[in-house]
Amino acid sequence: MNLAEGVQIVSFGILAVMMLAAALGVVLLSNIVHSAFLLAGVFLSISGLYILLNGDFVAAAQILIYVGAVNVLILFAIMLVNKQENFSEIPGSKFRKIATAVVCIGLFVLLGTMILVTPWALDSTSPAVIENTIIALGEHFFSDYLLPFELASVLLLMAMVGAIILARRDLIPEIADTTDTVSTRLTLPERPRELTSIGNVEEIN
Numbered sequence: 748m749n750l751a752e753g754v755q756i757v758s759f760g761i762l763a764v765m766m767l768a769a770a771l772g773v774v775l776l777s778n779i780v781h782s783a784f785l786l787a788g789v790f791l792s793i794s795g796l797y798i799l800l801n802g803d804f805v806a807a808a809q810i811l812i813y814v815g816a817v818n819v820l821i822l823f824a825i826m827l828v829n830k831q832e833n834f835s836e837i838p839g840s841k842f843r844k845i846a847t848a849v850v851c852i853g854l855f856v857l858l859g860t861m862i863l864v865t866p867w868a869l870d871s872t873s874p875a876v877i878e879n880t881i882i883a884l885g886e887h888f889f890s891d892y893l894l895p896f897e898l899a900s901v902l903l904l905m906a907m908v909g910a911i912i913l914a915r916r917d918l919i920p921e922i923a924d925t926t927d928t929v930s931t932r933l934t935l936p937e938r939p940r941e942l943t944s945i946g947n948v949e950e951i952n
Contacts (some may be wrong), residue, residue, distance in 0.1 A: 755799055760798070766792035779825055787818045804880045817903070826908035 769788035776782050790813040798805035888896050 759796070762792045762795040764794075783818065783822050783825055783936070786821070787814050790814045790818060802880065804884060820910065821906065823862055 766789055769785040769792065772785040773782045776785070790809060794809035794814075795808040796805075797809060814943065
């Protein structure tokens with residue numbers, strides 16, 4: 748093992764530990780602002796892994812789009828929507844926790860099975876060197892992975908619209924209940940009592 752390979756292995760270990768620790772912090776911390784900042788750490792660690800895989804454009808896009816745009820949007824949404832409210836137990840939360848645990852365990856088993864089944868042995872023949880990664884990514888995005896690419900853009904649009912609606916929730920007018928209201932179109936305005944009392948005193952005098 749030469750020096751460059753050793754540096755890559757050490758760098759991969761550091762980035763993997765950083766990513767796992769930040770991901771656990773995102774899930775386990777109760778402060779949502781701290782979770783958002785740790786999410787930026789996850790994105791940065793993923794960009795470092797892309798650099799180790801010689802994906803320079805993907806690493807730069809990861810930092811510019813996810814760290815510089817998506818994570819900042821999440822922080823703004825948290826700052827606009829975050830209100831100090833007392834914690835109240837949601838009815839049926841136990842069933843939701845059980846369902847979430849089942850889904851997480853299923854994903855963990857699925858990913859673990861994929862890791863064990865995948866052949867990780869390196870091929871002796873080196874692949875062809877890609878001169879321009881941007882062109883290769885564009886060809887794959889708009890040919891092989893067009894549907895996931897469009898679905899990701901739709902999901903980001905839905906998240907942005909939802910954040911805007913939550914942020915502007917206080918300005919949405921509430922529909923007044925007109926069942927108990929009394930119509931005052933045909934009634935005359937009430938005469939002030941002070942003026943009526945003054946008029947009665949003048950008539951007596």
